[in-house]
Amino acid sequence: MNNLFKALNDETRRTILSLLKYKDMNAGEIADYFSMTKPSISHHLDILKRADLIVSKKEGQFINYSINTTIMDDLLNWVMNFKK
Amino acid sequence: MNNLFKALNDETRRTILSLLKYKDMNAGEIADYFSMTKPSISHHLDILKRADLIVSKKEGQFINYSINTTIMDDLLNWVMNFKK
DNA sequence: TAGTTATTTAGACAAATATCTAAATTAAAA
DNA sequence: TTTTAATTTAGATATTTGTCTAAATAACTA
Numbered sequence: 001m002n003n004l005f006k007a008l009n010d011e012t013r014r015t016i017l018s019l020l021k022y023k024d025m026n027a028g029e030i031a032d033y034f035s036m037t038k039p040s041i042s043h044h045l046d047i048l049k050r051a052d053l054i055v056s057k058k059e060g061q062f063i064n065y066s067i068n069t070t071i072m073d074d075l076l077n078w079v080m081n082f083k084k
Numbered sequence: 085m086n087n088l089f090k091a092l093n094d095e096t097r098r099t100i101l102s103l104l105k106y107k108d109m110n111a112g113e114i115a116d117y118f119s120m121t122k123p124s125i126s127h128h129l130d131i132l133k134r135a136d137l138i139v140s141k142k143e144g145q146f147i148n149y150s151i152n153t154t155i156m157d158d159l160l161n162w163v164m165n166f167k168k
Numbered sequence: 169t170a171g172t173t174a175t176t177t178a179g180a181c182a183a184a185t186a187t188c189t190a191a192a193t194t195a196a197a198a
Numbered sequence: 199t200t201t202t203a204a205t206t207t208a209g210a211t212a213t214t215t216g217t218c219t220a221a222a223t224a225a226c227t228a
Binding site: 010012037040043058061 | 217220226
Binding site for chain 1: 173174175176177178
């Protein structure tokens, strides 16, 4: 749960997730969306990956990222616990 | 959303929430539960309050804290957006 | 093979965060 | 009214975090 909450505690990372919700993107496409350097975005992708919120797959010289919504179930369950 | 995710991104604060889930507690009772100074706990309570996750009510020399689960709905909706 | 492109890794640095001790505030009790 | 108790505020400090530039890695292209 720690990694999950940590990953979600950043606006840039939450935006990345909402981008990937609509379609898979490679690292460069994601970086182009932000006014931030590629290394910074790479770092955010790493944190999202560590939280299992996204999955990466190398395709040629590109690295494709896609969202993993199953991990959201953990969060869903956590929240539901407070709604009785 | 920022304040909410920030507040939840800490094990101590999440534990405080799960304590308050069962019964209201005053600041001292909450602090007694942890091996941490009262000022530190007071700071955590402040962050939870700013995120509207808890509510405080002064009763005599005590300050009673209770959970506000309605704010969890925001989080619930946010998560649901990813589960389509 | 040499050069270009996509991405990450490494290292530095400023800002944010969690914690502490000491002091201030507020209310009850003696 | 003086003291005690509950809690917060203030200020200090070490750690974590987000961002950057420069360098490294890996794969495509001419």
